[in-house]
Amino acid sequence: MIINEVSAPPALTAFARLIGPERTVRLRRAAEEIRERLAGGTLWHVNSTPAGGGVAEMLQTLLPVYTELGVRARWAVIGGTDEFFRITKRLGVALYGSDDGPLGAREHAAYLRSLSTDAAELLGMIGPRDIVVLHDHQTAGLAPRIADRTATTLWRCHVGVDEPTPASELGWDFIGPLLDGVRSLVFSVDRHVPARFSDRSVHVLPPFISPFGYKNAELGMDTVRACLDHCGLGAQDATAPPAVRTPLGPVRLRSAPTVHREGTRRAGAPLVTQISRWDRLKDMGGVLDAFTGHVPQGHLALVGPDPAAIADDTEQRFWYADCVRRWQDLTPAQRARVTLVALPMADLAENALLVNGLQRSSDVVVQKSLAEGFGLTVAEAMWKRRVVVGSAVGGIRAQITDGVDGFLLSDPADLAGLGALLNTAIGSEVDGISIGARAHQRVHTDFLADREVTTTAAMLTQERMATS
Template sequence: MHVIDTPAMPPATRDAFLTLIGPERADRLQDAARRLRRRLDGGTLWHVNSTAAGGGVAEMLHVLVPFYRALGVPARWAVVDGDPAFFDTTKRLGNLAYGSVQDADRLRPGDLDGYTRHLAAEAERLRTVLGPADVLLLHDHQTAGLVPGLSSVTAGVHWRCHVGVDAPTPGSREAWAALAPLLEKADGVVFSVRRHIPEELAHHRAAVIPPVLWPFAPKNEPLPADRLPGLLERCGLGPGDAPGYVLADGPRDPAAPLVVQVSRWDRLKDMHAVLTGFAAVPDAHLALIGPDPASIPDDVEQAHWFEVCRAAWTALPPGVRRRTRLVCLPMHDLDDNARLVNAAQRAAGLVVQKSLAEGFGLTVTEAMWKARPVVGSAVGGIADQIDHGRTGLLLDDPHDLAAFARLVTDVTGGAIDGAALGRRARARVHGAYLPDSDLLAVTGLLLT
């Protein structure tokens, strides 16, 4: 276990956010912060997850912890450590919670014992920094095993789940059979999507709090026009030669429509199938963008799924391969990585997220904030974010590659007004998915 030292949010940044949301929302936000401070009564609101880099939860916590503190709410962030065996187990637990029925994702004898033993030790380490008035928000399946060891030492322990499946499967039932007993002593559970609350937790007090994005983060801030070409060159999306971390067969035609998917290299993000489906889209170029697979310690399968994508890319017809590229962005400087993603999304004429399952889909939120049209699978939180035909386009069956290609072609070919979709998408994010909604929801959670 280690504590993340997040930098303070400058008052000018806090004030810029209050201006962005307007006086009525700002007043509600500040009133909620006062009520939350009174509820904590000298304690601290702790967030606990399993990585400080990579993935939507870590990105969100880099913002939410300083944001809460800027509003006077004591908040801190701790990360549980683990060895490859622990993260192998949690990866399979996550895949099962997403509904996987693959034998490779089944829990093996001894997995849960090792998982609970490890988290019992991590709970002991956490106890050394916690006070009796503190409240914990534990994030995802990597932390569920902390609940038994921490429920009696603080003023509250809530578990927040960012993964889920729209309809139960044998795999998801296996995951919840393992996780639910560990959550018995939790004061409440939180999900991003209401239909993801499993029947195994029906007796718990449950809340729905979707993730949020920070509009001034390097991934979402406006980019000066003179910076965009250089950033795109570094993404391998400019007219020049691609850097070594980009798999490409020649330069990108800057006049051609650009389609982008930004995801982890993960089976459920279905990046290899995006390549296959894109072969039927004429003229446009595609960039699949993910992190350096070696840089995410809590996801031990990234390298495998990148190699699956590499094989799918290599198998494409030469003409299609020249219109597609795989980008493994470096992660040693998180702000720099985020600006590269920002540039790629802003340069895209269309952003796609053809996930097979999704907890929420912050990459969709990010693209919508940038007023980009989005084609997303009608799964998880993507279906909650996108109003089909108004704020984006939904693919009813993520396995239907022909339908995927048709939706993409409708936008890249001009049959659908992507700019109008994008404008309405940005308004949707402004109203529902900025951090004031998180603080108001957490205040309601802790005061009820």
């Protein structure tokens, strides 16, 4: 287990200007309620990776906000063997509704055995006034060891499936009993709460974006073009400068992405982009097939992290290689309209900036997930006023109002349907500026960090009232 220290420049003043005085008053009042509930203790967040994925990105934003608000907060990251992460990957797929391999007694024993060291280390750091938030299935096995040693232990689930399946029920059989001592359960999407928890204290709290971080800050056009050039997507075969300007200071573009392309993107061609993990459920291969089979114009960029860089996801290499193979099997004319980009992860600021620049360069951002917990890449693109096309699953459906602030694909397996939506989205009949403006406002209203703090305060107040 490591303690992930987060340092960030003060941002509360700028955030207060963004959300306005009424929301700022509610935010400060909520922070005061959390401090009173802690009574000198610490608010802990525990997850499985210090970088990569929505949970890590949220915590990198949230902890500095709590610090500026006077709330003592810390972030612990569990370790794990390769076997542990293979099991938790399989478990995550099950909770998304698909069968990815056995989850029996042997796997359960190995899962708990791997977490025993983390549990012992965490017990040496927490105290009876502390509040611990355990994130996702990787940490659920800590709950039986720590729940009676804290003021409150919450378990937060960022994954799920809209309709139960035999595989998802098996996944909940695996971790459900481990959560018996947890005071409250927190889900990102109300449809993902299993019926088995109907008698439990359950809250719904969507994730949030950071509007001032490298991934979402406003960028000048020179910086956006440099990001595009660095990823091999410039209209010409240009070379990006060694450093670019951002509102947070200069960022060096020192790590070269791995790029699969044939020639250069045609000048003026609409850019359609999906940025996500190389994961079966993100269905990058399906996006490639839909675009090359049904969209006669534009250029597609499939962008994900270096597949070897995310410790808690051991299958990214396979799905990345699958996309590369599919790309290689295309005709030369098709390959010329598709670029695959694996972004470096060594410098998180550089990685986030490249994602920002690529989203801002895109005419349409896609998230064709087969299942989705929430899908923060959707909110990120909406914040940048992009036209977003996403599958009507999980949290994507909770973010996009079809035809108002984006477009929803009713059947995520419908490649022709995705092609039709993409043709509509990049066509002249769509007012992308108006859709983008409404998308930005939706994120401003519902998916910023003050909602996290105010909802956390409300949950803790409700718990105190229920136990008093």
